[in-house]
Amino acid sequence: MNMRPPPAPVDWLIAAVMAAFAFAEELGGRTMVPDRGQPLWWLVAATATAGLVLLRRRAPFTVLVVYSLVSAASFAYVGGVSFAWQFYTQLVLLFTLVSELPPRDPRTVAGLAATALFIGSMMFTTAPPAGLGDVAVVMGMVSISAGAGFSVHRNRQIAVQARKHGELLAREAVTEERTRIARELHDMVAHSVSVMVMQTGAARLMLRPDQLTERETLVVVEEAGREAVEELRRVVGLLRADSDEDGLAPQPSLARLEDLVEQVRDAGLDVELTVEGEPGPIPPGLELSAYRIIQEALANTLRHAGPTRAAVTVSHRPHSLFLEVVDEGSRDGRTRAEGAGHGLVGMRERVALFHGRLATGPLPGGGYAVRATLPLGTRFFGGTAVRRGSGEAAV
Incomplete structure (x- = not known):
C-alpha cells in the first residue's frame, strides 16, 4: 500500500x-x-x-x-x-x-x-x-505569486538536471577507472600465462622419449595456454584506448615509489617517503593498486593544494598493507571538498577490488589525509567494503 x-x-x-x-x-x-x-x-x-x-x-x-x-x-x-x-x-x-x-x-x-x-x-x-488602483494592486500581487511559483519550478528542474548530470559523470568516471584497472590486470594475467606456457614447453623438452602420455598432456596445456594468451591480448586490445601506451612498458610497483616521489618533487610538492616493516610477498595486482593509490593521492594534492608538504607512509604489516598520504593543505587557504573529483573514485575502486578499507577527508588542523588498508593474501575480486570519512582509518 x-x-x-x-x-x-x-x-x-x-x-x-x-x-x-x-x-x-x-x-x-x-x-x-x-x-x-x-x-x-x-x-x-x-x-x-x-x-x-x-x-x-x-x-x-x-x-x-x-x-x-x-x-x-x-x-x-x-x-x-x-x-x-x-x-x-x-x-x-x-x-x-x-x-x-x-x-x-x-x-x-x-x-x-x-x-x-x-x-x-x-x-x-x-x-x-x-477602482483601477485596486485592480492594479490585485493583478500585481497575482503576477508576483505566479511568477515566484514559475521561478521555483524552474530552479527545481535545473537542480534535478544538475544532479542527473553529476550522477552521469560519476558513473562515467567509475566506468573509466574500472576499465583502466581491468586493462592493467589483463596485462599482468597475460604476462603470467605466457610465463606458464614457456615453463610448460621447457618441461616438455626435458621429458624422456618414452614419456608419451606426459608429453601429450603438456602439449595440450601449451596449446590451451597460447590460446588463452591470444584471447587475453584481444581483450586488452579492446580495453586499451588509442591514446594509451602500447603495453610494453613495465607495470609500476612499490619498488618504483622513489621514482614517483622524485617526479612529484620536480613538480613542486615536497614529499617525504617512509617505509615501515619488512616487505613480504605481495600479489602483483595488489601492489599495482597500492602504487596507483599513492600516485593518485599525490596528484590530488598537487591539483587541489598546489606546492605544499606531504608525507607518504607505506607500512608492511603481517596481514595487510597500510598506505597513508597526508598533506599540509594549501598555502593560500584553499579548501578541498570531501568526495570531490574523479581521483577518489579510482582509489575507492582499487581498494574495493581487494576488499580493503579507505578513509579520506580533511584534518582538524588543516590539510588532507588519504589512508588505505589492503589485506594481503586476498584471492577474490569485487566487493564494496570501502569506508569513507575523515580522521583515522580503522585498521
Missing part, C-alpha cells in the same frame, strides 16, 4: 497562520454583511480553508479549483463583502500550483483560469466596485 507522507511542519505552520489571520479578520467584523450580522459559517469556511492550505501540496490542482469555485459562488451569494484572507489564500494556492506543475501542463492552464474566475468574482461583486 502506497502511503503518502504527512504534511511537512512548514505546511502546518502556513495553515495555522492563514487560519489565525482568517479568524482575526472574521471576528473583527470585517466581513460582516449589512443587515445579516456576523454569520457563523464564515468561521467554518475559514477552518475548511486552512485544511485546504494544509493539503495543497498533495493535490495542488484540485485544491485550487475547489477553492476558486466555492469562493466565487460565495462572493456571488453574499455580495458586498470586504475580505482579505480569501485573497491571500488564493495567492498561496496559486503559488503552490505553478511551483509543482510544469507551465505547459493542462492543469496549470486550468488553474490559472480558475484564479481568473476568482479574481473576477471578487472584483465585480464588491460594493462599491473596485
Whole structure:
C-alpha cells in the first residue's frame, strides 16, 4: 500500500497562520454583511480553508479549483463583502500550483483560469466596485505569486538536471577507472600465462622419449595456454584506448615509489617517503593498486593544494598493507571538498577490488589525509567494503 507522507511542519505552520489571520479578520467584523450580522459559517469556511492550505501540496490542482469555485459562488451569494484572507489564500494556492506543475501542463492552464474566475468574482461583486488602483494592486500581487511559483519550478528542474548530470559523470568516471584497472590486470594475467606456457614447453623438452602420455598432456596445456594468451591480448586490445601506451612498458610497483616521489618533487610538492616493516610477498595486482593509490593521492594534492608538504607512509604489516598520504593543505587557504573529483573514485575502486578499507577527508588542523588498508593474501575480486570519512582509518 502506497502511503503518502504527512504534511511537512512548514505546511502546518502556513495553515495555522492563514487560519489565525482568517479568524482575526472574521471576528473583527470585517466581513460582516449589512443587515445579516456576523454569520457563523464564515468561521467554518475559514477552518475548511486552512485544511485546504494544509493539503495543497498533495493535490495542488484540485485544491485550487475547489477553492476558486466555492469562493466565487460565495462572493456571488453574499455580495458586498470586504475580505482579505480569501485573497491571500488564493495567492498561496496559486503559488503552490505553478511551483509543482510544469507551465505547459493542462492543469496549470486550468488553474490559472480558475484564479481568473476568482479574481473576477471578487472584483465585480464588491460594493462599491473596485477602482483601477485596486485592480492594479490585485493583478500585481497575482503576477508576483505566479511568477515566484514559475521561478521555483524552474530552479527545481535545473537542480534535478544538475544532479542527473553529476550522477552521469560519476558513473562515467567509475566506468573509466574500472576499465583502466581491468586493462592493467589483463596485462599482468597475460604476462603470467605466457610465463606458464614457456615453463610448460621447457618441461616438455626435458621429458624422456618414452614419456608419451606426459608429453601429450603438456602439449595440450601449451596449446590451451597460447590460446588463452591470444584471447587475453584481444581483450586488452579492446580495453586499451588509442591514446594509451602500447603495453610494453613495465607495470609500476612499490619498488618504483622513489621514482614517483622524485617526479612529484620536480613538480613542486615536497614529499617525504617512509617505509615501515619488512616487505613480504605481495600479489602483483595488489601492489599495482597500492602504487596507483599513492600516485593518485599525490596528484590530488598537487591539483587541489598546489606546492605544499606531504608525507607518504607505506607500512608492511603481517596481514595487510597500510598506505597513508597526508598533506599540509594549501598555502593560500584553499579548501578541498570531501568526495570531490574523479581521483577518489579510482582509489575507492582499487581498494574495493581487494576488499580493503579507505578513509579520506580533511584534518582538524588543516590539510588532507588519504589512508588505505589492503589485506594481503586476498584471492577474490569485487566487493564494496570501502569506508569513507575523515580522521583515522580503522585498521
